[in-house]
Amino acid sequence: MTLHLVFSQTGYATCEIRCTEKDVIVLLGDGVYVQDKPPVDVSVVVLEQDMLARGISTTNIAAIDYADLVGLCEQYSPVMSWND
């Protein structure tokens, strides 16, 4: 089960077509600007700190904090970063 760390909107577009239903997508960095409706089968969460830093307060995507992110990194393997 792959954990996808998505750092940009371009990264989100290239990532979400390459996921399986057991994967998790984390939006962080500039990835928090993604407002698309998440793909049906894949869990998407957003890093709250990066969201608030950028002045984004409302989202229909579940927010997580750094402790949650650490937990996800422990739980899932491999971890894959998406910048483009």
Add this chain to the structure above:
Amino acid sequence: MKKILCVISRPPYRGSHTIELVETAMVGAVFDFSVSILFRDQGVWALASNQDASLLGKRTVGKVLSALPTYEIDTIYICKQSLQNSGLDFSSLILKSRPLDYSEQAILFSEQDAILGAQS
């Protein structure tokens, strides 16, 4: 044996991303990791034949890639859709590669111990 996948997603002459990843792959192979490489999106251009970056005063990426088999790195994958978008002729690519569609790539990721790609 740990499985490592290097994902090359940027055009070959934009920064040092491609050469660095390829060199990382070679180091991994020297230390007995099981290394494979996936070319996707604009990264597929690294496999174009007849590159001559001396015209840019740079190292020719195609030449560096052609050394991969001597490191016993022969598991090369290419994104089917990216290949199609590029218009490159599969038979003219400088390395033998296996085309994968998106769902096959997802399965490939899940089989790895670590995945390396372009940072920031």
